[in-house]
Amino acid sequence: MSFLNGIAASSGIAIAKAYRLVEPDLSFEKKNIKDSTEEIARFQSALSASKSELEVIRDNALKKLGADKAAIFDAHLLVLSDPELIHPIEDKIKNEQVSAEYALKETADMFVMMFEQMENEYMKERAADIRDVTKRVLSHLLGVQIVNPSLIAEEVIIIAEDLTPSDTAQLNRQFVKGFATDIGGRTSHSAIMARSLEIPAVVGTKESTKVIQNGDLLIVDGLKGLVHINPTPEAVVEYEKELRNHEIQKTEWAKLIHEKSFTADQSFVELAANIGTPNDLEGVINNGGEGIGLYRTEFLYMGRSQLPTEEEQFESYKSVLEGMSGKPVVVRTLDIGGDKKLPYLNLPEELNPFLGFRAIRLCLEQQDMFRTQLRALLRASSYGNLKIMFPMIATLEEFREGKSILEEEKQKLVSEGEKVSDHIEVGIMVEIPSTAVLADQFAKEVDFFSIGTNDLIQYTMAADRMNERVSYLYQPYNPSILRLIKMVIDAAHQEGKWAGMCGEMAGDEMAIPLLLGLGLDEFSMSATSILKARSQIRNLNKKEMEKLAADALKMKTADEVLRAVKKI
Ligand code: PEP
Ligand code: MG
Numbered sequence: 001m002s003f004l005n006g007i008a009a010s011s012g013i014a015i016a017k018a019y020r021l022v023e024p025d026l027s028f029e030k031k032n033i034k035d036s037t038e039e040i041a042r043f044q045s046a047l048s049a050s051k052s053e054l055e056v057i058r059d060n061a062l063k064k065l066g067a068d069k070a071a072i073f074d075a076h077l078l079v080l081s082d083p084e085l086i087h088p089i090e091d092k093i094k095n096e097q098v099s100a101e102y103a104l105k106e107t108a109d110m111f112v113m114m115f116e117q118m119e120n121e122y123m124k125e126r127a128a129d130i131r132d133v134t135k136r137v138l139s140h141l142l143g144v145q146i147v148n149p150s151l152i153a154e155e156v157i158i159i160a161e162d163l164t165p166s167d168t169a170q171l172n173r174q175f176v177k178g179f180a181t182d183i184g185g186r187t188s189h190s191a192i193m194a195r196s197l198e199i200p201a202v203v204g205t206k207e208s209t210k211v212i213q214n215g216d217l218l219i220v221d222g223l224k225g226l227v228h229i230n231p232t233p234e235a236v237v238e239y240e241k242e243l244r245n246h247e248i249q250k251t252e253w254a255k256l257i258h259e260k261s262f263t264a265d266q267s268f269v270e271l272a273a274n275i276g277t278p279n280d281l282e283g284v285i286n287n288g289g290e291g292i293g294l295y296r297t298e299f300l301y302m303g304r305s306q307l308p309t310e311e312e313q314f315e316s317y318k319s320v321l322e323g324m325s326g327k328p329v330v331v332r333t334l335d336i337g338g339d340k341k342l343p344y345l346n347l348p349e350e351l352n353p354f355l356g357f358r359a360i361r362l363c364l365e366q367q368d369m370f371r372t373q374l375r376a377l378l379r380a381s382s383y384g385n386l387k388i389m390f391p392m393i394a395t396l397e398e399f400r401e402g403k404s405i406l407e408e409e410k411q412k413l414v415s416e417g418e419k420v421s422d423h424i425e426v427g428i429m430v431e432i433p434s435t436a437v438l439a440d441q442f443a444k445e446v447d448f449f450s451i452g453t454n455d456l457i458q459y460t461m462a463a464d465r466m467n468e469r470v471s472y473l474y475q476p477y478n479p480s481i482l483r484l485i486k487m488v489i490d491a492a493h494q495e496g497k498w499a500g501m502c503g504e505m506a507g508d509e510m511a512i513p514l515l516l517g518l519g520l521d522e523f524s525m526s527a528t529s530i531l532k533a534r535s536q537i538r539n540l541n542k543k544e545m546e547k548l549a550a551d552a553l554k555m556k557t558a559d560e561v562l563r564a565v566k567k568i
Contacts, residue, residue, distance in 0.1 A: 004205040006180065007471055008225035009191035012200035013243045014178025015236060018216040019156035021163075022209050024144040026135060031099040039093050043100035046140035051080050053136065061151060069151075079126075079133045085111060101141050108134040124305060152176065157218045159208050163190040164339070173197055178220035180208045180227045185464075185471045187454035187504050189339050195504075195526040196280060202227050204468025253531035257288035261534045263516065267542035271534055272328070273527040274502055278316050281323040283527040288534065291328035293450065293524020294389075294502035295320060297373070298336050305344050307369060313376035321384025328385045330450060330502075330524070332429065333373055333402075335359040335391035339466055354455075354464060359392035364401055374409045381421035389450055393428040393435055396442060403445075429502070431455035436484040439491035449492050450524070453503025457481055476505040477561040482514060482553055489519045500524055507533060510565050513540055517549025544568070 033039045058073035079085060085107065092103035108130050115127035139146045149158070152172060158179040160167075168190040171179075176199060184190060184203035194201040200222030212218065212229055219228040219239050228235060261271045272293030273284040277300070284292065300308050300316055308316075321329050336342050337358020345366075350356040363370035377388055390402045403426055413420050427448035430436050436456065439449065453476060458465040460481060463473035475481065485501075492499035500522030505511045507525025512533060515523065523533065548568060552561045 002211075002229050004180070004202075004208055004211070004227045004229070006202040006205035006208075006225050006227065007184070007186050007191075007468060008222055009184070009186055009188075009203040010194035010199055010201040011222045012178075012198065012246065013222065013239050014157055014200040014218075014220040015239060015243075016155045016157045016177040016218065018159050018212050018214055018218050019147075019149075019152060020209065020212065020214050021147055021149055021158050021160040021167075023161075024139055024146050026138045026142060026144065028099070028101045028138075028142060030102050032097050033093070033099055034097070036094045036097060039100050040090050042141070043089065043093065043104070043137075046100065046137050047080060047086070049140045050133070050136045051077060054080070057148070057151060060153065075129050076133050076136075079129050080137075085130070101138060104134060104137060104141070121305075149176075157220055159212045159218075161209050168193040168197070171197065171199065173199065178202075178218075178222065180205050180212075180218070180220055182206055182209055183466070183468055185466055185468055186474055187458070187465045192274075192454075192504065192526070193276065195528060196274065196276065196283065198528045204471060206468065250531075253535050256531050256534045256538075257286075259288070259534065259538075261290065261537050263537055263540050263542045263545075265541045265543060267516075269516065269520065269537065270328075270500075270522040271530050271537075272330075272500070272502075272522055272524040273530060274524050275320070275527070278319045278323070280527065281320060285323075287527040287530045289327075289527055289530055291330075291385075291522070291524075292320065292324060293328075293330050293500055293506075293522055295329065295331045296335065297332060298334055298340050298342075301334060301336065301342055302340065307344075307372070310372045310376045310379075313373060314379050317377055317380035317386075318383045321380055321386055324384055326385050328387060330387045330389050330427070330500075331377060332389045332391050333360070333370065333377075334363055336362060337392075354458065354466075360390050360398055360402060361392065364398065364405075367405065371405065371409055374406050375413060378406075378410055378413055378420045378424075379418055381424050382419045385423075386421060387425040387427060387448065389427045389429055389448075391429045391452070392431055392455070393442075394432045395434070396438070396445065399428055399442065399446065429455075430488050431459065431503075433460050433484065436488050439488045440494065443491040443495040443497055446497065448497055449488050449499045450522075451485060451488055451499065451501040451503060453481070453485075453501060453505035456484065456503065457505075460484065475558040476508060476511050477514070477552070477565070478558040479553060479555050479561060482518070482549070482561070485515070485520075486518050486549075486553060489521075492521075493519065498522060509533070509536055510562060512536055513545050513565055513568055514549050514552055514561070516540060516542055517545030517547070517552075519546075540568075 054073050054077050058070050062070035089103045089107045112127045112130050115123050152175045155175055155177050161182045162184055178200040180202045191203050200220045202220055202225050217230050219231050261269050270290050272291040273289035274294040275292055276296045338354045393399050410420055425447035427446045429452040430449050431452035457474055461473040463470040489499040498521040501520055502524040506523040507529035555561050
């Protein structure tokens with residue numbers, strides 16, 4: 001048995017076979033050929049191999065995943081039989097004496113470009129079909145295998161170099177028991193989503209795609225950050241026992257679902273959930289969430305080819321507000337950028353996307369997009385307890401500008417006769433050190449703060465949250481971070497405002513005692529962490545935690561702080 005060390009990204013244990021989700025290398029050199037008849041025959045045989053493969057996939061999809069998924073492959077089969085695509089490829093091979101790979105790619109690219117430029121949505125989708133089919137035929141010509149995660153129909157552990165947030169969103173919880181990636185950190189969005197989907201995950205293993213083969217038996221230990229490859233039967237038995245204990249523990253925590261979150265000395269804090277889509281609401285309710293502390297609306301904008309309309313957004317926001325039945329719902333306006341991309345905005349590539357043109361910076365410039373979102377939010381506001389939050393605020397001017405645009409849209413809606421709540425709090429994420437340092441000034445103008453430690457730590461330590469090589473600098477317990485957090489909480493309280501935290505630190509059992517002691521009012525985390533946190537908080541004494549926090553603020557290193565927390 002061997003194992004890989006990585007970063008524990010989502011706790012829990014998974015035992016299943018490996019499924020490599022690795023993009024195949026479909027590159028080739030342009031080659032001239034001598035015998036075009038032979039080359040056309042080679043092309044024809046790649047076509048028929050692709051057809052037989054697609055027929056099997058289509059039939060499997062129909063049986064296991066339903067007609068919807070199967071229809072995609074029917075469309076692909078149609079493309080493969082379309083003479084308008086096939087004949088020009090054969091003509092090119094014959095007339096230009098070029099290889100089948102080259103003729104296929106050139107011709108297909110031309111069609112893709114043509115379809116993509118059309119206004120009609122249906123035609124745009126044909127471009128995606130041609131691209132997929134070309135990949136499949138190319139893979140047969142080149143003798144390499146391609147994979148399709150949406151078709152996984154047995155229990156597996158995904159092995160990938162990295163997973164994008166939209167890859168992660170599409171993982172089928174029924175079959176994907178865990179994942180391990182080569183790159184990424186604890187706060188990369190795929191890790192955050194794994195936690196909310198309750199999929200055990202280890203990221204940043206550096207070489208899982210190199211050493212793990214399809215079908216290897218794996219144990220993903222999302223608590224210790226280990227991936228065991230072909231473990232001994234004894235190790236499997238041991239882990240199965242741990243898995244059962246975890247289930248028993250969860251049943252204990254579940255008893256707290258309707259309880260409030262009080263400390264042992266009766267101090268109250270709010271435990272809220274972070275969500276990405278209205279579908280996550282069920283998890284919030286089932287885990288006793290007392291509110292939504294962060295609704296990452298960017299997921300509404302992802303995995304599609306154009307911006308969501310005002311109406312679509314209105315329906316989503318309304319359903320979350322209604323679903324929470326009057327409990328607070330903090331909706332963050334669009335925070336695109338960093339590892340969350342929107343290809344259809346056609347923004348130029350940047351050298352440092354995490355420091356670039358993103359979130360509120362983009363929204364203040366592309367105001368149509370921003371105003372549409374604000375209108376949808378304002379219209380939804382009368383269906384619940386809405387709070388609006390701007391992401392990545394670095395200066396007071398940014399906040400003021402965002403807020404005045406919100407006011408303008410509100411006035412317009414009111415004059416159009418729309419019902420808009422009069423009690424919408426407007427706050428900011430504190431993710432940038434400049435804002436934490438100037439929190440006393442911000443606190444005079446905002447209604448609340450929510451500390452985004454995923455970014456606040458990355459910007460304070462100058463350590464990219466996606467880069468596993470600098471992940472040791474993700475140090476939530478570093479006294480420098482604790483001091484910034486204290487500044488923000490104190491500044492809020494000074495002005496009679498509340499301070500929450502929606503970064504991953506809020507759900508970290510080693511950080512919770514410190515945050516309680518620093519006076520945090522609201523903790524927002526993956527819904528699946530709420531009950532565990534509530535059980536922990538009920539056993540902590542606020543007065544004692546204040547002492548712990550005061551000591552920690554004077555310490556020198558994160559390790560020293562961690563040792564102090566472990567002693568309580
Ligand atoms: C954060 O930065 O802590 C945060 C909650 O926002 P995101 O993880 O979406 O960047
Ligand atoms: Mg952030």
